[in-house]
Amino acid sequence: MRWDHLRLDGSPEDSPGDVFGAGQDPGEGAGQPGGDQPGAQPGAQLGALFSRGAVTRTFDTPGFRGMTFYEIQAKSIVNRVPATSRMAFGWTINPYRGCQHACHYCFARNTHTYLDLDAGQDFNSKVVVKVNAPERLRKTLASARWAGEHIAMGTNVDCYQRAEGKYQLMRGIVAALRDYANPFSILTKGTLILRDLDLLTQAAEVTDVGLNVSVGFVDKELWRSLEPGTPSPERRLDVCRTLNGAGLRCGVLMGPVVPFLSDSPAQLEAAVRRIAATGAVHLTPIVLHLRPGTRDWYLRWLSEHHPALLPRYRSLYRHSAYAPKDYQAEITGQVRELARRYGVGAATPAGARSLEASPSMGPIPRADAPGSPGQRGSPGQRGSPVQRGSPGQPGSPGQRGRPGSPRRASPPGGPAQDPAQGGPQQLSLL
Secondary structure: OOOHHHOOOOOHHHOOOOOOEOOOOHHHOEEOOOOOOOOOEEOOOOHHHHOOOOEEEOOOOOOOOOOEEEEEEEOOOEEEOOHHHOOOOOEEEOOEEOOOOOOOOOHHHHHHHHHOOOOOHHHHHEEEEEOOHHHHHHHHHOOOOOOOOOEEEOOOOOOOOOHHHHHOHHHHHHHHHHHOOOOEEEEEOOHHHHHHHHHHHHHHHHOOEEEEEEOOOOOHHHHHHHOOOOOOHHHHHHHHHHHHHOOOOEEEEEEEEOOOOOOOHHHHHHHHHHHHOOOOOOEEEEEOEOOOOHHHHHHHHHHHHOHHHHHHHHHHOOOOOEOOHHHHHHHHHHHHHHHHHHOOOEOOHHHHHOOOOOOOOOOOOOOOOOOOOOOOOOOOOOOOOOOOEEOOEEOOOOOOOOOOOOOOOOOOOOOOEEOOOOEEOOOOOO
8 A cells, every 4th residue: 555654663763763764754753842832732642653742732713623733843754655656756745644624535534543543533633743844854955865856745635734824834844945956846725835935936946846736626515515624626726826827837636526526528627617717737637536544434425415326436436446447538538628628738647746857957066166056066065055145146046957856757648557556647636
């Protein structure tokens, strides 16, 4: 299973105190909180993750009422994606575990059970916060072992969920990636990403930045029921429009397409038409998939809201967490034809979530060399952040390109294969 590396198999003392994690979730190494904090309640004991201490916090405000946040000091924050996943990126950052968006179909639900929490309401209301994420990231980026590879965010839970408004971890994370000119991508349903428009724009001056919003359908009734904690589809599309208007290339992952609820020709056309109006640079349809943990929670929702569809779902997903290949191909074909009709660029799921390698820039000068453009150090001189300007040259960005190339996406017509189904790769949605 792709996310088995998130399981807690042993005590935090057994976790490697490494600069960046290999085959484990960075949150596994939960250390002591950084000092006493007013209003904090120490001692939350949730399995191995918290056996060395955490801070449990609640906020009595409308946006956070009923939520519990577990603040931890992570030992590492850059997480290696298992090679068996065949994803188009090799590294991720997940500053949160659990998600207030509460999407009934979220694939990441089962990972909460690795923390001795349930995949249902606990996933929606109990969020782990890696409060030292920006600092840990800077340590990784400064390491001579780090080759400057592409880092994907929003691949497990949404990094711009409502908790981010309180903790503001992403500002520090994006600033660090900017300072080290490290390529990255973000997938989100959150409008809060616009708060960091300044940092994203600055980062795009010195490295490759890939942005995508997730909008599977535009039916407001279905949205309120199926994605109760998310901004509306229209607000998410406004995010895409704003990012593209600011010169940042933003696409849309049209997912999930929900069988029998958002997959009619009229519904698909309505979604593609609205997506096209945002100036989205690419559009990628993804059909609903129901992995363990998520499947039970989703079918419970379905039985309450659309009980007549239960037999059809049990038939459609009887052999796999994924819909049959012919169904997926039919949906993909319809969406691609609509995208051509409305002038949206097409991309494979892998292509929508990864960056092309930058052209070689040749030897990279030291950041402190006279006349240097402030580039990260060359091999053997790594670990220097980009200098974002000097006296007389305010705001001068570093030169693009750096040691280590991000993984290339699969070429058009040749998407990566998911070993779970032997067909086109299905990317996680938030």
